[in-house]
Amino acid sequence: MILKxxxxxxxxYEELAAIxxxxxxxxxxxxxQQQEQGPKFIFTEGKGIYLKDIRGNWIIDGLSSLWNVNIGHGRPExxxxxxxxxxxxxxxxxxxxxxxxxxxxxxEKVAEMMPGxxxxxxxxxxxxxxxxxxxKTVRHYWELKGCFGKKKIISRKKSYHGVSVGASSATGLPAFRAFPSLAPDFYYVDSQIESLKNLIKEEGADTIAAFISEPIQGSGGVNLPPENxxxxxxxxxxxNNILFIADEVITGFGRTGKNFGMENFDAVPDIMVIAKGISSGYAPIGGMVISEKLKNELIELSEGVFMHGYTYSGHPMCCAVALKNLEIIEEENLIGNVRNMGDKMQEGFKxxxxxxxxxxxxxxxxxxxxIELMKDKDTNTSFEQPLSVKVVEEALNHGLLGRSIIYEGxxxxxxxxxxxxxxxxxxxIISIIDxxxxKVLKG
Incomplete structure (x- = not known):
């Protein structure tokens, strides 16, 4: 019976994989790879930290799918x-x-949660x-102020900001920019403060609209910023009269143990970009949050219509789902659990x-x-296949879904x-990684 x-x-599985x-x-x-191998998993159900595939296997979702299923799977609310x-x-x-x-x-709820x-x-x-x-907003703002040359956007190397043409152009990972005709006026600096100062000096502050950064780089390797x-x-x-944009798509709504990642670093941006955790992935929604100062200036300076909007900007169902998600995070003190379990996870990593x-x-x-892995000790070169790729593949055999990051070596x-x-x-999770x-190191 079980065999049947x-x-x-x-x-x-085979029927759906073919389709x-x-x-x-x-x-x-x-x-x-898609045509040769088909889907690795076809998921049918989720509960808490687990996902179930069509063949009946339960797997720990070690990355919250795409850093976004913050409250966990299967919440009927x-x-x-x-x-x-x-x-x-x-x-x-x-x-x-x-x-x-x-x-x-x-x-209103987002504004209540925001810093500054x-x-x-x-x-x-x-x-x-x-x-x-x-x-678009920062460039529009500077145009309204008569600063027509302030168009350039500076981002950090190893940053990730999305895959639309503009967001890809801002992304500091070259692999994501490897297509023709990037958007103009995007520049990249490393994570040393002097690099930012030097680029502003070279390009001229009167040409720079904004600087954008993730509080902690996610897809670029989970990189924390230098002190201060x-x-x-x-x-x-x-x-230098430059607007500061914080990309909190991954870090927002509790991922770092505070409402927003920038709160760990005592800095308040002019604009914050949010998505993922606002609905825990249960509905597609994101947003740009601007400061009171910027809002007031836009009101004062604007005469016509800001010709920008998406069909689903403020979708009613998505907003209702996001509200319920934020209510659950608050009522169940899930951010407190992030801090406690985050400490346990880091202890395990050590x-x-x-x-x-x-x-x-x-x-x-x-x-x-x-967890960063070394190069081959004997040759001081990268392994033919990165170890992290092999470890992720092996971990799947033990019921853990993680992510390998191999950009930029x-x-x-x-x-x-x-x-x-x-x-x-x-x-x-720690046991499965171990x-x-x-097994991978033993070959």
């Missing part, structure tokens, strides 16, 4: 919130001053749109470092962490589990 069930599950290969173009995927909103008002446009209660309530005087949100469907919105980096960035931006010579560094904050394992994780589950490293 397994055969049925495999048959169902997948014919008709679904996957994001960030090798076209050839969010489905109920979506249903109740769709029964009343599934959609209405927010163009030309039209509005609805969910977007009004959500914008960040107070007004333009909603989007995700992070890439939110970053493009920020770039963002305090100095804030001062430099103020001194234990792994003591056990495995191949680990050169462990780092992170809250439930956002990385890195060899890094990244983890960002859901906020609902408990001590035993953290220990299970087992997987041991």
């Amino acid at each position: 069930k397994n055969e049925d599950l495999q048959s169902k 997948d290969k014919r008709h679904f173009m996957h994001p960030t995927t090798s076209f050839k 969010l489905g109920i919130a979506a249903m109740e909103q769709m029964k009343k008002l599934a959609f209405s446009s927010t163009f030309a001053t039209n509005s609805h209660e969910p977007v009004i309530r959500l914008s 005087d960040l107070s007004m949100t333009f909603f989007t469907s995700g992070g890439s749109e939110a970053n493009d919105t920020a770039f 980096y963002f305090k100095e960035v804030r001062e430099i931006c103020d001194q 234990w792994l470092k003591d056990r495995h010579e191949v680990i050169s560094d462990v780092r992170g904050m809250g439930l956002l962490g990385a 890195q060899d890094t394992l990244a983890f960002a589990p859901p906020f609902c994780i408990n001590k035993e589950q953290v220990e299970k 087992t997987s490293l041991t």
Whole structure:
């Protein structure tokens, strides 16, 4: 009977995999690999930190899927919130001053959570749109002020800001910019404060609209900033009349143990970009939040219409889901759990470092962490296949989904589990990493 069930599950997988290969173009995927191998998993269910695939395997979602399922999988409250909103008002446009209660309530809640005087949100469907919105807004702002030359956007190397044309152009990882006709006026600096000062001097502050940075770089390797980096960035931006944009798409809404990543570094930006954790991935929503000062200046300086908006800006259902998500995070003190379990995860990473010579560094904050692996000690060169790729593949055999980061010669394992994780589950992740490293190193 069990054998028959397994055969049925495999048959169902094969049926769907064949359709997948014919008709679904996957994001960030090798076209050839998709056609040759088909989908690695076809997920059917999620519960807490776990995902279940169509063949009946339960797997720990060690990256919260795409750093975004913060409250964990399978929360019926969010489905109920979506249903109740769709029964009343599934959609209405927010163009030309039209509005609805969910977007009004959500914008108020976001403003309450924000540091400093960040107070007004333009909603989007995700992070890439939110970053493009920020770039258009800062350029529009400087044009209104008569500073027509202030168009350039500076970002950091190893940064990630999205995959729309503007967001790709801002991304500091060359692999994401490897396509024709990038958007103009984007520049990149390393993470030393002198590099930023030098570029401003070379290009001229009167040509620079904004500086953008993630508080902690995510896809670039879970890289923390140098000490006092963002305090100095804030001062430099103020001194040179440059707007400061914080990309909190990954770090926002609790991932680092505070509401927003910048709160760990005592710096308040002029603009904050949000997405992912605002709805824990249960609905596609993001946004750009601007300061009270910037809002007031835009009101004072504007005469016509700011010709920018997406069909789904402030989608009623997405806003209702986001509100319920933020309510759960608050009522269940999940950010407190992020701090506690984040400490446990970092303790586990340090234990792994003591056990495995191949680990050169462990780092992170809250439930956002990385394990960096060394190059081959004998040759001082990268392995033919990065170790992190092999470890991620082996960890899947033991029920753990993680991420390998190999951009720019890195060899890094990244983890960002859901906020609902408990001590035993953290220990299970550490145990699987340990087992997987041991097996890969033994060959």
